[in-house]
Amino acid sequence: MTDAGGPFTSILVPYDGSEPARTALALALAIARPGTTLTVLNVVDEAPLMAQSSTTVMAFDPAPLFEALDAEARTLMADAIARCAAAKVTPSTAIVHDGHVPGILAAATERACDLIVMGTHARTGLARIFLGSTTAGVLQSSNVPVLTTHALDTVVGHPFATVLVAVDESDACNAALTLALRVANAFASHVVVTNVADTTRRSDEAATYGFNPGPLEQDRERESAGIVATALAQAHVAPASVDVALVEGRPARAILDAASDARAGAIVMGTHGRSGVRRMFLGSVAEAVVREAPIPVLVVRKRDA
Numbered sequence: 636m637t638d639a640g641g642p643f644t645s646i647l648v649p650y651d652g653s654e655p656a657r658t659a660l661a662l663a664l665a666i667a668r669p670g671t672t673l674t675v676l677n678v679v680d681e682a683p684l685m686a687q688s689s690t691t692v693m694a695f696d697p698a699p700l701f702e703a704l705d706a707e708a709r710t711l712m713a714d715a716i717a718r719c720a721a722a723k724v725t726p727s728t729a730i731v732h733d734g735h736v737p738g739i740l741a742a743a744t745e746r747a748c749d750l751i752v753m754g755t756h757a758r759t760g761l762a763r764i765f766l767g768s769t770t771a772g773v774l775q776s777s778n779v780p781v782l783t784t785h786a787l788d789t790v791v792g793h794p795f796a797t798v799l800v801a802v803d804e805s806d807a808c809n810a811a812l813t814l815a816l817r818v819a820n821a822f823a824s825h826v827v828v829t830n831v832a833d834t835t836r837r838s839d840e841a842a843t844y845g846f847n848p849g850p851l852e853q854d855r856e857r858e859s860a861g862i863v864a865t866a867l868a869q870a871h872v873a874p875a876s877v878d879v880a881l882v883e884g885r886p887a888r889a890i891l892d893a894a895s896d897a898r899a900g901a902i903v904m905g906t907h908g909r910s911g912v913r914r915m916f917l918g919s920v921a922e923a924v925v926r927e928a929p930i931p932v933l934v935v936r937k938r939d940a
Contacts, residue, residue, distance in 0.1 A: 641668030642817035647748040649739050649769075650675045652711045654786040655754020660715060661790040662782065662931060663752040664722045668821065674727040674746055675715040677708045678738035705730070736772035743779055752782045755925060771922060774906065774934055780814060782901075784931045794931060795822040799880075799899040801829050801890050802866040807905025811935040812870050815903040818933075827897040828867065829880040830859040831889040856881060887923035894930065903933045 648663045650656045660675065667673055708730045719726045727746075731738045743751055755770045774781050784790075800815040802808045812828070819826045832855045859881045867874055880897065882889040894902050906921040925932045 641666070641671055641821045642814065643668075643671060643750040645672040645674070645746060645748040646750045646752060647674045647676055647739070647743050647746065648715075649735075649751070649753045650677055650711060650715050652714055653754065655784070657718070657754075658784050658786050658790060659752045659754040660718055662784050662794060664719065664724055665790050665794055666752075666782075666822075667724065672727060672746075673719065673724060674729060674742070674748065675712065675719070676729045676731065676739065676742050677711050678735050679704050679708050679730060679732050680734055680738070735769040736776065739769070739773055740776055743777065749779050750782060751777060751779060752784070755783050755785055770925070774921065774925065774936070777936060780933055780935045782931055782933045783925045785929065793822065794900045795819070795824045797825045797827065797897060797899045797901075799827045799829060799890070799894040799897050799902050801831065801902070801904040802863060803830065803905075804862055804865070805905055807935055809866060809869060809905075811903050811905040811933075812866055812872075814933070814935055816870060816872065818903070826877040827880055827893070827899060828863055828877050829882055829890065829893045830862050831886045831893075832856065832859050832881070832883045833886055833889075834883045855883075886920045887927065890920075890924055891927055894928070899930060901931045901933055902928055903935070906934055906936045 643666070646663050646667060648656075648660050650660060663673060712728045712730065716726060716728065729742055729746075731742060733741065739751065739753075742748075751773060753770055753773065770781075770783060774783075795818050798815050798818060800812050802812050815824075815826060818824055834855065860879075863879050863881070864874065867877070878897070880893045882893045884892070890902065890904070902924060904921055904924065921932075921934055925934065
């Protein structure tokens with residue numbers, strides 16, 4: 636049975652008119668459920684222009700350019716509204732004057748959003764831009780999940796038909812599994828749970844020192860199976876209701892390969908883990924997956940996401 640209300644009640648889409656932003660808006664429209672509030676945001680960052688206008692060498696009156704930025708923001712909002720209308724959705728819109736990252740985060744807080752959907756690249760020029768650094772900043776600081784997408788992503792009618800969720804023993808990954816299950820309940824998704832055994836260092840050491848890594852790899856496989864079993868038990872999930880993929884290699888690459896093998900339409904993962912013998916998913920891994928994944932990636936940063 637699916638959840639008619641969906642796992643997200645208020646979705647924020649930063650919009651600059653670029654291809655990634657249009658893809659993000661299409662993705663948000665695809666996952667919005669009845670009763671979901673969709674907010675399209677444009678951030679006008681006036682700080683660089685103000686700094687340039689005040690220099691002694693290039694001092695000028697920035698007012699006309701400020702007006703041009705605001706006019707472009709209104710044009711972009713009109714474009715977003717038209718795209719939403721084509722999907723029979725009436726969005727809320729907002730234009731804010733702030734830095735990219737703080738503007739997005741503040742809007743998400745003020746509007747009680749429980750999901751941010753954004754593209755990971757944008758074009759240059761006068762139009763307001765949301766570059767990879769902006770996405771990284773939002774991923775690092777957002778208290779709500781962030782769903783990222785590339786311009787080349789294909790937005791299908793059911794982007795969550797098959798979902799791959801990466802788990803370890805961290806709170807963030809436990810939260811990612813919980814959210815993936817909520818998504819699955821809403822979209823009747825097929826869930827694949829994976830844990831990565833990072834064997835790259837062990838293989839290098841075996842080659843250097845001449846020992847057989849086989850027994851250690853068997854221990855690691857049992858440990859991976861135990862991590863997944865514990866995660867499922869904590870989430871009150873019957874193991875038979877999901878598929879499990881235990882993979883080896885460099886974490887980011889292994890997650891991407893597992894998603895490809897599962898033909899997943901989205902990846903769900905946490906951004907932090909703990910150090911030690913057990914495999915962890917640090918921010919660098921999440922960023923690498925976001926950067927390289929050809930499918931949307933839903934990133935959960937906090938336990939209470």
